[in-house]
Amino acid sequence: MTVVTDARTRFEGPLPVTLVDGLDRSQDLAVLVDFDGTLAPIVDDPARARPRSGSVALLRRLAEEIGLVGVISGRPLTFLAHHLPAGVALAGLYGLETMVDGERRDHGQGGCWREVIQDLAAHAEAAGPSGMRVERKELSITLHYREHPELADAVGEWAAAEATRSGLDARPARCSWELHPPIPVDKGTAVRELVGEATTVCFIGDDLGDRPAFDALDELGREGRAVLKVAVDSEEADPGLLDTADLVVDGPAQVEALLASLVERLSG
Numbered sequence: 001m002t003v004v005t006d007a008r009t010r011f012e013g014p015l016p017v018t019l020v021d022g023l024d025r026s027q028d029l030a031v032l033v034d035f036d037g038t039l040a041p042i043v044d045d046p047a048r049a050r051p052r053s054g055s056v057a058l059l060r061r062l063a064e065e066i067g068l069v070g071v072i073s074g075r076p077l078t079f080l081a082h083h084l085p086a087g088v089a090l091a092g093l094y095g096l097e098t099m100v101d102g103e104r105r106d107h108g109q110g111g112c113w114r115e116v117i118q119d120l121a122a123h124a125e126a127a128g129p130s131g132m133r134v135e136r137k138e139l140s141i142t143l144h145y146r147e148h149p150e151l152a153d154a155v156g157e158w159a160a161a162e163a164t165r166s167g168l169d170a171r172p173a174r175c176s177w178e179l180h181p182p183i184p185v186d187k188g189t190a191v192r193e194l195v196g197e198a199t200t201v202c203f204i205g206d207d208l209g210d211r212p213a214f215d216a217l218d219e220l221g222r223e224g225r226a227v228l229k230v231a232v233d234s235e236e237a238d239p240g241l242l243d244t245a246d247l248v249v250d251g252p253a254q255v256e257a258l259l260a261s262l263v264e265r266l267s268g
Contacts, residue, residue: 011230011249015261018228018246022200023265027067030198031262032191032213033059033255034205035073035080037174038232041252044147046135051083052252058259063087065266067198072190074178074209076137077104093139094209095190096183110139113168113181117141120166120179129154139181146175174207174236188212191220199225204255205241206232214244230258 015023022029033039039051039059063069063085070089073080077092077099084090090099096107121141124134129151133144143159145151152175159177163170168179187205191213195201201220203213210231217227231237231245232255242248249255 009247011247011258015265016228016247018226026065028199029066030068030195030201032070032072032203034210035071035075037206038204038255052256055256058263059088060085061263070194072187089194091190094187095185096139109183116166129158142176142178144176173209186212188216191216202228204230206237208238210241
């Protein structure tokens with residue numbers, strides 16, 4: 001069954017009933033979390049993003065107590081592994097690469113796109129709209145206009161044209177466009193891959209790219225599992241995500257508070 005809460009209920013302290021029930025069978029509980037805007041505050045330079053230290057410590061504690069703790073992100077696996085503790089399952093580049101129990105697994109179709117991505121990244125740096133920031137992610141690139149919001153249309157048009165030329169998929173993201181290999185993976189498929197047979201599943205996210213994860217939880221709910229969709233509110237939060245969430249928290253600091261409540265309940 002799905003969690004019984006009103007849409008857009010604000011987290012103010014008590015744990016949601018789904019998670020409380022899940023703690024009674026903690027090895028069947030999966031908690032999955034986005035990175036940017038959820039664990040880490042949004043910053044102008046993506047390379048400088050860091051998760052809140054308190055949240056990192058809490059993820060480490062949770063990973064010792066429950067069946068699965070995972071982070072699903074558009075970031076590459078190398079970045080996530082550098083900033084997050086061992087014991088936390090990782091899905092980088094929306095699931096093109098994963099690490100569970102220290103074992104790395106890359107999507108079988110990803111490697112053949114590396115040269116295309118590298119060439120496009122170099123082309124973007126040399127010939128993209130002036131002021132656009134190019135973030136290389138090994139198997140994808142992100143074209144940022146956060147520092148120059150007036151470039152939004154120009155970056156979108158450039159990304160669409162280059163996607164057509166290269167065969168890559170262009171996806172809108174937070175103040176950016178992403179170019180990915182045309183492989184059917186997203187945060188929803190990553191959720192499915194990680195959760196296994198967990199009977200209670202929680203996902204916490206904030207952006208357009210997190211919608212497929214919410215869709216995956218809806219599917220798990222229809223299968224009879226208990227699910228909780230948590231949206232992180234901010235000035236840039238995706239309205240559709242907020243509208244379909246079971247619970248809303250205010251920024252990465254309150255994500256940390258929710259994780260702390262979980263750890264406290266387990267300790268109790």
